[in-house]
């Protein structure tokens with residue numbers, strides 16, 4: 001009896017349980033739907049059709065991104081960059097600079113107007129009359145940076161008609177003063193070259209691998225019978241042979257193995273005059289190379305202007321460098337970036353082929369600036385990088401310089 005009573009109780013409990021579960025299914029179902037986030041059909045967001053799918057924000061990785069410029073050309077020539085000395089203060093640039101470049105030029109800090117000190121020259125008279133006072137301290141941190149990161153430095157430039165103070169050529173270094181004699185100016189020239197080269201070697205031994213000894217001395221349309229620029233204070237005070245002396249002094253004080261360069265723009269248009277004016281300097285053994293500045297545009301013909309001229313100088317026994325390369329492009333052209341990339345591609349291809357087939361003795365290609373907005377030609381966006389406010393972004397031009405097979409290496 002006891003047993004049958006408890007069985008009845010258990011049956012009753014089971015019945016009660018079934019009834020309460022059925023109730024839960026009909027009423028409590030709503031509660032379960034709220035917890036379950038499955039939306040009703042009208043709440044489902046519309047699936048985009050294929051044509052509405054926005055372009056993928058992550059571009060397909062380019063295999064070239066695992067390489068850098070200096071690695072790509074390591075068997076052919078160095079890759080340089082011109083920089084204002086303070087650019088190394090920005091840590092965001094360090095990886096790009098160190099990764100891509102193994103040569104460096106100061107954009108302004110090693111020009112005579114940055115190095116010569118008027119007040120000290122005047123205060124030190126008469127001792128300083130033929131011994132001008134110099135100061136090269138502005139580049140100290142950058143030279144340290146270059147040393148730490150294995151970057152060699154090309155020194156630009158010792159003797160130039162521009163960015164050289166007019167007081168350097170006058171009696172007692174007075175602005176608008178009487179010009180000194182040829183003999184005095186030759187002494188000042190020798191002293192300046194000696195002091196700069198000695199300072200650089202003593203403070204930064206082995207870091208400078210070449211000097212632009214003379215910049216832009218040849219300008220046939222405004223020149224003398226040989227094409228030497230006449231509107232240069234060096235020409236006016238010393239005479240047409242000032243360049244011979246500059247190279248003679250440079251060779252005298254340059255450390256063994258440091259190359260001496262003549263540097264100029266539009267070399268294709270005056271290559272014959274350059275070769276003739278440099279001939280006695282070459283024969284005296286006082287010059288090693290010719291720097292072709294190469295401030296060009298997408299409309300220029302690289303094969304004729306750059307490759308052809310570089311091959312001509314090489315055939316005369318010179319080393320060649322492209323010392324200030326930038327390729328400007330009209331920003332109104334809707335294919336601007338691509339045209340520019342193609343031009344960089346053609347140029348690097350021709351230089352590499354020339355080096356490899358022995359027709360161009362090219363030693364270094366220097367890009368004249370790190371990114372577009374610091375370029376002297378910034379409206380023409382001529383460089384390989386742009387700065388987005390926090391980091392450097394490679395342009396198509398960088399891929400062109402890397403000879404990306406996706407970029408057409410043709411000239412239009």
Ligand code: GLA
Nearest residue numbers: 107156215265293295324376
């Ligand atoms: C010339 C000089 C350079 C630089 C550019 C303009 O090419 O050689 O040092 O001043 O002009 O930036």
